[in-house]
Amino acid sequence: MTSLPSILGGLDPTSDRAVFRQIADQLREAIDRGRFKEGEKLPSEAELVEHYGVSRMTVRNSFSILQGEGLVHAEHGKGVFVRPRPPVRRLASDRFARRHREQGKSAFIVEADAAGSHPQVDSLEVKEEKAGQGISARLGSVRRVLARRRRYLLDGRPVEFATSYLPLDIARGTQIAEPNPGPGGIYARLEELGHQLDHFEEEIRARMPSPSEVKTLQLASGVPVIHLIRTAFDTAGRAVEVCDTVMAADAYVLSYQLPAT
DSSP, X not given: OOOHHHHSOOOOTTOSSXXXXXXXXXXXXXXXXXXXXXTOBOOOHHHHHHHHTOOHHHHHHHHHHHHHTTSEEEXXXXXXXXXXXXXXXXXXXXXXXXXXXXXXXXXXXXXXHHHTOOEEXXXXXXXXXXXXXXXXXXXXXXXXEEEEEEEEEETTEXXXXXXXEEEHHHHTTSGGXXXXXXXXXXXXXXXXXXXXXXXXXXXXXXXXXXXXXXXXXXXXXXXXXXXXXXXXXXXXXXXXXXXXXXXXXXXXXXXXXOOOO
């Protein structure tokens, strides 16, 4: 590692900014500038205590700020490490292209292949249930739906979980109601059933996760989630699926192509 004085500056005794925040600022800047790379271990508490002439508690408070921002994570007995940047680029204009379904690939598999990662699906649950008010409204006031819940993993790490809701008159008794819907996923099955997909509408917001979401996605402290609700429409204008997805924000880059006119 390059010597600390060449990476980190000194403290400003005239500043009214707390010392532990000054240290956090300098570590953050060093991470942003790439002086500490993804996955690299930050200087130890002892090294920072010696460099800045402060207490261990002050250094720990600095680390806590960076952890709360999702920039670093601590490994017990090993140290504090720079968190990796999002590995998956989610290209909205391409992920649901028909050619992927025709090749027998779901959107998640396409994205995992592009990232060079191994995709998995677990915690799968498929059942008929009463539609919640919001889901019912999006699907045209249906009363009951087929719900497909699953968690997605990349290289063994949970990155998102999603629930698809489909009208029973479409999905009941079809392969969509089976745990494995077959090559190309449920969108391929919908088109085989005569519901040619026309377009998708998505609503996206970022927020902090609930305790259950932290557990399900094994999120580090300070990492937010991306909450996405997508509605799929067929060429007749009917809403044929609503997908409610929660993604670990540190696992994805959302990429869009927008027309100029």
